[in-house]
Protein backbone atom coordinates (compact mmCIF):
# COMPACT_ATOMS: atom_id res chain seq x y z
CA UNK A 1 0.00 0.00 0.00
CA UNK A 2 1.44 3.39 -0.89
CA UNK A 3 2.15 5.91 1.87
CA UNK A 4 -0.71 8.34 2.60
CA UNK A 5 0.80 11.43 4.17
CA UNK A 6 -0.47 14.71 5.62
CA UNK A 7 1.83 16.23 3.02
CA UNK A 8 0.11 16.00 -0.37
CA UNK A 9 3.48 15.96 -2.12
CA UNK A 10 4.47 12.77 -0.31
CA UNK A 11 1.13 11.12 -1.06
CA UNK A 12 1.45 12.02 -4.76
CA UNK A 13 4.77 10.14 -4.95
CA UNK A 14 2.90 6.87 -4.28
CA UNK A 15 5.82 5.46 -2.32
CA UNK A 16 5.32 1.80 -1.44
CA UNK A 17 5.75 1.08 2.27
CA UNK A 18 8.21 -1.75 1.64
CA UNK A 19 10.65 -0.92 -1.13
CA UNK A 20 13.13 -3.76 -0.84
CA UNK A 21 15.94 -1.35 -1.58
CA UNK A 22 19.26 -2.93 -2.43
CA UNK A 23 21.78 -1.87 0.25
CA UNK A 24 24.28 0.87 -0.49
CA UNK A 25 27.57 -0.67 -1.58
CA UNK A 26 30.88 0.06 0.18
CA UNK A 27 32.43 3.31 -1.09
CA UNK A 28 29.27 4.23 -2.95
CA UNK A 29 29.28 7.43 -0.91
CA UNK A 30 32.62 8.34 -2.45
CA UNK A 31 35.84 9.41 -0.83
CA UNK A 32 36.29 11.89 1.98
CA UNK A 33 37.91 15.25 1.58
CA UNK A 34 39.13 17.50 4.37
CA UNK A 35 37.97 21.09 4.32
CA UNK A 36 40.08 24.10 5.30
CA UNK A 37 38.23 27.39 5.54
CA UNK A 38 39.67 30.88 5.23
CA UNK A 39 37.31 33.52 6.58
CA UNK A 40 39.01 36.57 5.09
CA UNK A 41 42.13 37.49 3.20
CA UNK A 42 45.10 37.53 5.54
CA UNK A 43 43.62 34.79 7.73
CA UNK A 44 44.96 31.27 7.97
CA UNK A 45 43.03 28.38 6.50
CA UNK A 46 41.52 26.45 9.38
CA UNK A 47 40.41 22.82 9.29
CA UNK A 48 36.65 22.76 9.77
CA UNK A 49 35.61 19.23 8.87
CA UNK A 50 35.20 16.88 5.96
CA UNK A 51 32.80 16.00 3.17
CA UNK A 52 32.11 12.97 0.99
CA UNK A 53 32.43 13.68 -2.71
CA UNK A 54 33.27 12.03 -6.03
CA UNK A 55 35.87 14.69 -6.93
CA UNK A 56 37.64 17.69 -5.49
CA UNK A 57 35.33 20.00 -7.44
CA UNK A 58 32.21 18.40 -6.02
CA UNK A 59 33.85 18.39 -2.60
CA UNK A 60 34.32 22.12 -3.00
CA UNK A 61 30.62 22.61 -3.78
CA UNK A 62 29.56 20.52 -0.78
CA UNK A 63 32.06 22.31 1.44
CA UNK A 64 30.78 25.67 0.28
CA UNK A 65 27.25 24.67 1.32
CA UNK A 66 28.31 22.97 4.52
CA UNK A 67 30.95 25.36 5.84
CA UNK A 68 30.53 28.56 3.87
CA UNK A 69 26.81 29.20 3.77
CA UNK A 70 26.60 31.28 6.92
CA UNK A 71 29.81 32.93 7.98
CA UNK A 72 32.13 35.15 6.01
CA UNK A 73 34.30 33.19 3.63
CA UNK A 74 37.22 34.12 1.42
CA UNK A 75 38.51 30.76 0.28
CA UNK A 76 38.24 27.04 0.90
CA UNK A 77 40.88 24.37 0.45
CA UNK A 78 39.93 20.80 -0.27
CA UNK A 79 42.35 17.93 0.39
CA UNK A 80 41.65 14.26 -0.13
CA UNK A 81 41.72 12.76 3.39
CA UNK A 82 43.89 9.86 2.26
CA UNK A 83 46.57 12.34 1.17
CA UNK A 84 47.08 13.55 4.71
CA UNK A 85 49.98 12.03 6.62
CA UNK A 86 49.63 11.78 10.35
CA UNK A 87 50.82 9.65 13.27
CA UNK A 88 49.06 7.36 15.68
CA UNK A 89 48.78 8.84 19.16
CA UNK A 90 51.02 6.15 20.64
CA UNK A 91 53.86 7.70 18.63
CA UNK A 92 53.16 11.16 20.03
CA UNK A 93 56.36 10.85 22.12
CA UNK A 94 58.31 11.87 19.01
CA UNK A 95 57.39 15.39 20.12
CA UNK A 96 58.39 14.81 23.73
CA UNK A 97 61.82 16.49 23.57
CA UNK A 98 60.54 19.70 22.00
CA UNK A 99 60.13 21.60 25.31
CA UNK A 100 63.72 20.69 26.26
CA UNK A 101 65.22 22.44 23.28
CA UNK A 102 65.59 25.79 24.95
CA UNK A 103 68.57 26.59 22.71
CA UNK A 104 65.93 27.20 20.01
CA UNK A 105 64.16 29.85 22.03
CA UNK A 106 64.80 33.48 22.85
CA UNK A 107 64.05 32.67 26.48
CA UNK A 108 66.89 30.15 26.46
CA UNK A 109 69.46 32.96 26.48
CA UNK A 110 69.75 34.74 29.82
CA UNK A 111 72.67 37.15 29.95
CA UNK A 112 71.55 39.77 32.46
CA UNK A 113 72.77 37.88 35.56
CA UNK A 114 76.20 37.39 34.10
CA UNK A 115 76.46 41.04 33.11
CA UNK A 116 75.41 42.18 36.57
CA UNK A 117 77.91 39.87 38.21
CA UNK A 118 80.61 41.08 35.86
CA UNK A 119 79.91 44.73 36.55
CA UNK A 120 79.88 44.20 40.30
CA UNK A 121 83.24 42.50 40.15
CA UNK A 122 84.87 45.03 37.85
CA UNK A 123 83.17 48.11 39.21
CA UNK A 124 81.84 49.31 35.90
CA UNK A 125 81.26 53.06 35.89
CA UNK A 126 78.45 53.04 33.33
CA UNK A 127 74.90 53.44 34.70
CA UNK A 128 72.73 50.44 34.13
CA UNK A 129 69.31 51.11 32.68
CA UNK B 130 17.39 19.48 16.16
CA UNK B 131 18.10 16.13 17.65
CA UNK B 132 16.63 13.65 20.02
CA UNK B 133 17.72 12.69 23.47
CA UNK B 134 16.86 9.45 25.14
CA UNK B 135 19.64 7.56 23.44
CA UNK B 136 19.33 3.82 23.36
CA UNK B 137 22.59 2.40 24.63
CA UNK B 138 23.67 -1.16 24.12
CA UNK B 139 22.99 -3.41 27.05
CA UNK B 140 26.21 -5.37 26.88
CA UNK B 141 25.62 -8.79 28.36
CA UNK B 142 28.29 -10.05 30.80
CA UNK B 143 29.17 -12.84 28.37
CA UNK B 144 30.30 -10.41 25.69
CA UNK B 145 32.04 -8.08 28.13
CA UNK B 146 35.36 -7.41 26.55
CA UNK B 147 38.43 -7.23 28.74
CA UNK B 148 40.46 -4.19 27.87
CA UNK B 149 44.16 -3.91 28.67
CA UNK B 150 44.03 -2.64 32.30
CA UNK B 151 47.08 -0.39 31.98
CA UNK B 152 45.75 1.28 28.86
CA UNK B 153 42.31 1.58 30.41
CA UNK B 154 43.74 3.31 33.49
CA UNK B 155 45.67 5.73 31.29
CA UNK B 156 42.54 6.41 29.22
CA UNK B 157 40.42 7.11 32.29
CA UNK B 158 43.09 9.33 33.81
CA UNK B 159 43.15 11.35 30.61
CA UNK B 160 39.38 11.85 30.75
CA UNK B 161 39.58 12.78 34.44
CA UNK B 162 42.10 15.47 33.54
CA UNK B 163 39.52 16.89 31.13
CA UNK B 164 41.52 16.01 28.03
CA UNK B 165 39.75 14.93 24.85
CA UNK B 166 40.04 11.58 23.16
CA UNK B 167 40.95 11.78 19.48
CA UNK B 168 40.27 9.18 16.75
CA UNK B 169 43.78 7.75 16.80
CA UNK B 170 43.96 7.38 20.57
CA UNK B 171 43.55 4.04 22.23
CA UNK B 172 40.02 3.61 23.59
CA UNK B 173 38.10 0.78 25.27
CA UNK B 174 36.07 -1.29 22.87
CA UNK B 175 32.83 -0.45 24.63
CA UNK B 176 33.57 3.29 24.52
CA UNK B 177 33.92 3.10 20.76
CA UNK B 178 30.80 0.98 20.38
CA UNK B 179 28.56 3.17 22.53
CA UNK B 180 29.84 6.38 20.96
CA UNK B 181 29.22 5.10 17.43
CA UNK B 182 25.73 4.13 18.46
CA UNK B 183 25.02 7.45 20.13
CA UNK B 184 26.48 9.72 17.44
CA UNK B 185 24.86 7.67 14.70
CA UNK B 186 21.44 7.93 16.38
CA UNK B 187 22.02 11.65 16.71
CA UNK B 188 22.88 11.95 13.00
CA UNK B 189 19.82 9.93 11.94
CA UNK B 190 17.66 12.15 14.14
CA UNK B 191 18.86 15.25 12.32
CA UNK B 192 18.09 13.71 8.93
CA UNK B 193 14.69 12.25 9.85
CA UNK B 194 13.91 15.35 11.91
CA UNK B 195 14.14 17.42 8.75
CA UNK B 196 11.16 15.50 7.29
CA UNK B 197 8.20 16.69 9.42
CA UNK B 198 9.33 20.31 9.08
CA UNK B 199 10.41 19.90 5.47
CA UNK B 200 6.87 18.94 4.49
CA UNK B 201 5.76 22.43 5.52
CA UNK B 202 8.19 24.41 3.35
CA UNK B 203 5.81 24.59 0.38
CA UNK B 204 2.92 25.53 2.66
CA UNK B 205 4.71 28.02 4.92
CA UNK B 206 2.65 31.20 5.22
CA UNK B 207 4.57 33.88 3.35
CA UNK B 208 7.90 34.17 1.63
CA UNK B 209 9.99 35.16 4.64
CA UNK B 210 8.82 32.18 6.67
CA UNK B 211 9.47 29.92 3.70
CA UNK B 212 13.05 31.18 3.47
CA UNK B 213 13.61 30.83 7.20
CA UNK B 214 12.18 27.31 7.30
CA UNK B 215 14.27 26.26 4.32
CA UNK B 216 17.38 27.60 6.04
CA UNK B 217 16.52 25.71 9.21
CA UNK B 218 15.85 22.45 7.41
CA UNK B 219 19.10 22.82 5.50
CA UNK B 220 20.91 23.34 8.80
CA UNK B 221 19.41 20.14 10.19
CA UNK B 222 20.56 18.12 7.20
CA UNK B 223 23.98 19.75 7.58
CA UNK B 224 24.01 18.66 11.25
CA UNK B 225 23.39 15.14 10.05
CA UNK B 226 26.44 15.38 7.77
CA UNK B 227 28.67 16.74 10.55
CA UNK B 228 27.58 13.97 12.90
CA UNK B 229 27.99 11.17 10.37
CA UNK B 230 31.54 12.46 9.89
CA UNK B 231 32.17 12.34 13.63
CA UNK B 232 30.81 8.78 13.86
CA UNK B 233 32.90 7.73 10.87
CA UNK B 234 36.09 8.71 12.69
CA UNK B 235 35.31 5.80 15.03
CA UNK B 236 35.41 3.31 12.20
CA UNK B 237 31.87 2.79 10.94
CA UNK B 238 31.59 3.72 7.24
CA UNK B 239 28.90 6.17 6.15
CA UNK B 240 27.30 3.58 3.85
CA UNK B 241 26.76 1.17 6.74
CA UNK B 242 25.12 3.81 8.87
CA UNK B 243 22.73 4.82 6.11
CA UNK B 244 21.94 1.18 5.39
CA UNK B 245 21.12 0.65 9.06
CA UNK B 246 18.82 3.66 9.03
CA UNK B 247 17.07 2.57 5.84
CA UNK B 248 16.51 -0.97 7.05
CA UNK B 249 15.12 0.23 10.38
CA UNK B 250 17.98 -1.34 12.36
CA UNK B 251 19.22 1.98 13.79
CA UNK B 252 17.04 4.23 15.87
CA UNK B 253 16.44 7.96 15.69
CA UNK B 254 14.68 10.30 18.05
CA UNK B 255 11.18 9.17 18.84
CA UNK B 256 9.60 12.60 18.47
CA UNK B 257 9.94 12.45 14.70
CA UNK B 258 7.51 9.56 14.48
CA UNK B 259 4.72 12.05 15.18
CA UNK B 260 3.06 14.13 12.48
CA UNK B 261 3.21 17.92 12.03
CA UNK B 262 -0.51 18.43 11.46
CA UNK B 263 -0.66 22.21 11.15
CA UNK B 264 1.62 25.21 10.82
CA UNK B 265 1.24 25.46 14.60
CA UNK B 266 3.03 22.12 14.95
CA UNK B 267 6.04 23.36 13.00
CA UNK B 268 6.18 26.37 15.31
CA UNK B 269 6.11 24.17 18.41
CA UNK B 270 8.71 21.81 16.92
CA UNK B 271 11.08 24.63 15.95
CA UNK B 272 10.81 26.22 19.37
CA UNK B 273 10.48 23.42 21.90
CA UNK B 274 11.95 20.36 20.24
CA UNK B 275 14.93 22.44 19.22
CA UNK B 276 15.10 23.87 22.74
CA UNK B 277 15.18 20.38 24.19
CA UNK B 278 17.79 19.42 21.61
CA UNK B 279 19.92 22.37 22.66
CA UNK B 280 19.81 21.33 26.32
CA UNK B 281 20.99 17.90 25.22
CA UNK B 282 23.60 19.11 22.75
CA UNK B 283 25.14 21.72 25.02
CA UNK B 284 25.47 19.00 27.67
CA UNK B 285 27.03 16.55 25.22
CA UNK B 286 29.45 19.14 23.85
CA UNK B 287 31.35 18.81 27.15
CA UNK B 288 31.94 15.14 26.48
CA UNK B 289 35.24 13.37 26.05
CA UNK B 290 35.31 12.58 22.32
CA UNK B 291 37.01 15.37 20.35
CA UNK B 292 35.31 15.04 16.95
CA UNK B 293 31.83 14.87 18.50
CA UNK B 294 32.51 17.96 20.65
CA UNK B 295 33.75 19.90 17.63
CA UNK B 296 30.68 18.96 15.59
CA UNK B 297 28.40 19.94 18.47
CA UNK B 298 30.08 23.28 18.91
CA UNK B 299 29.21 24.22 15.37
CA UNK B 300 25.73 22.72 15.65
CA UNK B 301 24.93 24.66 18.83
CA UNK B 302 25.79 27.95 17.13
CA UNK B 303 23.28 27.20 14.39
CA UNK B 304 20.65 25.98 16.83
CA UNK B 305 20.44 29.39 18.44
CA UNK B 306 18.85 30.65 15.20
CA UNK B 307 16.37 27.75 15.21
CA UNK B 308 15.34 28.55 18.76
CA UNK B 309 14.81 32.25 18.04
CA UNK B 310 12.95 31.50 14.83
CA UNK B 311 10.75 28.95 16.61
CA UNK B 312 10.00 31.27 19.51
CA UNK B 313 9.16 34.08 17.11
CA UNK B 314 6.76 31.81 15.19
CA UNK B 315 5.00 30.64 18.36
CA UNK B 316 4.77 34.18 19.76
CA UNK B 317 3.28 35.41 16.47
CA UNK B 318 0.49 32.84 16.67
CA UNK B 319 -0.01 33.13 20.43
CA UNK B 320 -0.43 36.91 20.24
CA UNK B 321 -2.57 36.76 17.09
CA UNK B 322 -6.23 36.15 16.33
CA UNK B 323 -8.32 33.64 18.33
CA UNK B 324 -7.94 31.15 15.46
CA UNK B 325 -4.17 31.51 15.49
CA UNK B 326 -4.03 31.13 19.27
CA UNK B 327 -6.20 28.02 19.08
CA UNK B 328 -3.94 26.56 16.41
CA UNK B 329 -0.77 26.94 18.47
CA UNK B 330 -2.50 25.78 21.66
CA UNK B 331 -3.73 22.60 19.96
CA UNK B 332 -0.27 21.91 18.57
CA UNK B 333 1.31 22.41 22.00
CA UNK B 334 -1.18 20.02 23.61
CA UNK B 335 -0.44 17.42 20.93
CA UNK B 336 3.33 17.76 21.28
CA UNK B 337 3.59 17.86 25.06
CA UNK B 338 3.75 14.05 25.58
CA UNK B 339 6.48 13.57 22.92
CA UNK B 340 8.36 16.52 24.43
CA UNK B 341 8.22 14.89 27.86
CA UNK B 342 9.48 11.68 26.26
CA UNK B 343 12.32 13.51 24.56
CA UNK B 344 15.04 13.00 27.16
CA UNK B 345 14.25 9.33 27.57
CA UNK B 346 12.91 7.17 30.41
CA UNK B 347 13.25 8.31 34.04
CA UNK B 348 16.53 7.58 35.78
CA UNK B 349 15.03 4.96 38.06
CA UNK B 350 14.20 2.69 35.13
CA UNK B 351 16.80 3.58 32.53
CA UNK B 352 19.74 1.30 31.91
CA UNK B 353 22.80 1.54 33.97
CA UNK B 354 24.94 4.34 32.63
CA UNK B 355 27.59 4.82 35.34
CA UNK B 356 30.44 3.74 33.12
CA UNK B 357 29.21 5.99 30.31
CA UNK B 358 29.09 8.89 32.77
CA UNK B 359 32.62 8.16 33.98
CA UNK B 360 33.83 8.11 30.38
CA UNK B 361 31.95 11.34 29.66
CA UNK B 362 29.88 9.75 26.92
CA UNK B 363 26.74 10.63 28.82
CA UNK B 364 27.05 13.81 30.88
CA UNK B 365 23.73 14.28 32.61
CA UNK B 366 20.93 11.95 33.54
CA UNK B 367 17.68 11.95 31.58
CA UNK B 368 15.78 13.42 34.51
CA UNK B 369 18.36 16.15 35.09
CA UNK B 370 18.10 17.29 31.49
CA UNK B 371 14.29 17.16 31.62
CA UNK B 372 14.35 19.32 34.76
CA UNK B 373 16.65 21.81 33.09
CA UNK B 374 14.35 22.01 30.07
CA UNK B 375 11.19 22.47 32.17
CA UNK B 376 12.86 25.14 34.25
CA UNK B 377 13.90 27.12 31.21
CA UNK B 378 10.80 26.78 29.03
CA UNK B 379 7.63 26.19 31.06
CA UNK B 380 7.64 29.79 32.34
CA UNK B 381 8.12 31.02 28.76
CA UNK B 382 5.11 28.95 27.65
CA UNK B 383 2.95 30.15 30.51
CA UNK B 384 3.79 33.82 29.97
CA UNK B 385 2.05 33.53 26.58
CA UNK B 386 -1.13 32.40 28.35
CA UNK B 387 -0.78 28.94 26.79
CA UNK B 388 -1.57 25.87 28.83
CA UNK B 389 0.05 22.46 29.14
CA UNK B 390 -1.99 19.27 29.38
CA UNK B 391 -0.67 18.21 32.79
CA UNK B 392 -2.58 19.40 35.89
CA UNK B 393 0.30 18.29 38.14
CA UNK B 394 2.97 20.33 36.41
CA UNK B 395 4.44 22.85 38.85
CA UNK B 396 7.70 23.91 40.37
CA UNK B 397 8.17 22.84 43.95
CA UNK B 398 9.63 25.94 45.56
CA UNK B 399 11.19 24.00 48.41
CA UNK B 400 13.11 21.50 46.31
CA UNK B 401 13.49 23.71 43.25
CA UNK B 402 12.42 20.70 41.21
CA UNK B 403 9.59 20.44 38.73
CA UNK B 404 6.82 18.00 39.50
CA UNK B 405 4.85 16.41 36.70
CA UNK B 406 2.82 13.39 35.71
CA UNK B 407 5.09 10.76 34.19
CA UNK B 408 4.26 10.53 30.48
CA UNK B 409 3.13 7.16 29.12
CA UNK B 410 6.41 5.26 28.84
CA UNK B 411 4.73 2.23 27.31
CA UNK B 412 3.75 4.43 24.41
CA UNK B 413 7.35 5.64 24.15
CA UNK B 414 8.61 2.07 23.76
CA UNK B 415 5.80 1.12 21.38
CA UNK B 416 6.63 4.06 19.13
CA UNK B 417 10.37 3.45 19.25
CA UNK B 418 9.73 -0.12 18.17
CA UNK B 419 7.89 0.95 15.07
CA UNK B 420 4.29 1.55 16.07
CA UNK B 421 4.16 5.34 15.99
CA UNK B 422 1.87 7.23 13.65
CA UNK B 423 4.67 8.13 11.21
CA UNK B 424 7.41 5.47 11.54
CA UNK B 425 6.46 3.83 8.24
CA UNK B 426 6.20 7.12 6.38
CA UNK B 427 9.55 8.45 7.64
CA UNK B 428 11.46 5.34 6.59
CA UNK B 429 9.59 5.02 3.29
CA UNK B 430 10.35 8.64 2.38
CA UNK B 431 14.00 8.25 3.30
CA UNK B 432 14.22 5.02 1.28
CA UNK B 433 12.60 6.67 -1.72
CA UNK B 434 15.06 9.58 -1.51
CA UNK B 435 17.93 7.11 -1.48
CA UNK B 436 16.54 5.19 -4.42
CA UNK B 437 15.75 8.28 -6.48
CA UNK B 438 19.17 9.79 -5.87
CA UNK B 439 21.07 6.66 -6.71
CA UNK B 440 21.46 7.26 -10.45
CA UNK B 441 22.98 10.67 -9.72
CA UNK B 442 25.62 9.18 -7.47
CA UNK B 443 26.37 6.40 -9.94
CA UNK B 444 26.77 8.94 -12.74
CA UNK B 445 29.27 10.86 -10.62
CA UNK B 446 31.44 7.84 -9.89
CA UNK B 447 34.66 8.23 -11.82
CA UNK B 448 38.22 7.06 -11.69
CA UNK B 449 40.56 9.24 -9.66
CA UNK B 450 44.24 10.10 -10.15
CA UNK B 451 45.31 13.47 -11.39
CA UNK B 452 48.39 15.58 -11.00
CA UNK B 453 47.97 18.07 -8.17
CA UNK B 454 49.87 21.31 -8.05
CA UNK B 455 51.02 22.27 -4.55
CA UNK B 456 48.81 24.82 -2.86
CA UNK B 457 51.46 27.22 -1.63
Ligand SMILES: [Fe+2]
Pocket residue numbers: 130131191220221224300304
Ligand atom coordinates in the same frame (compact mmCIF):
# COMPACT_ATOMS: atom_id res chain seq x y z
FE1 LIG C 1 19.98 20.15 14.47
Ligand SMILES: [Fe+2]
Pocket residue numbers: 130131221275278304307
Ligand atom coordinates in the same frame (compact mmCIF):
# COMPACT_ATOMS: atom_id res chain seq x y z
FE1 LIG D 1 17.63 22.62 15.04
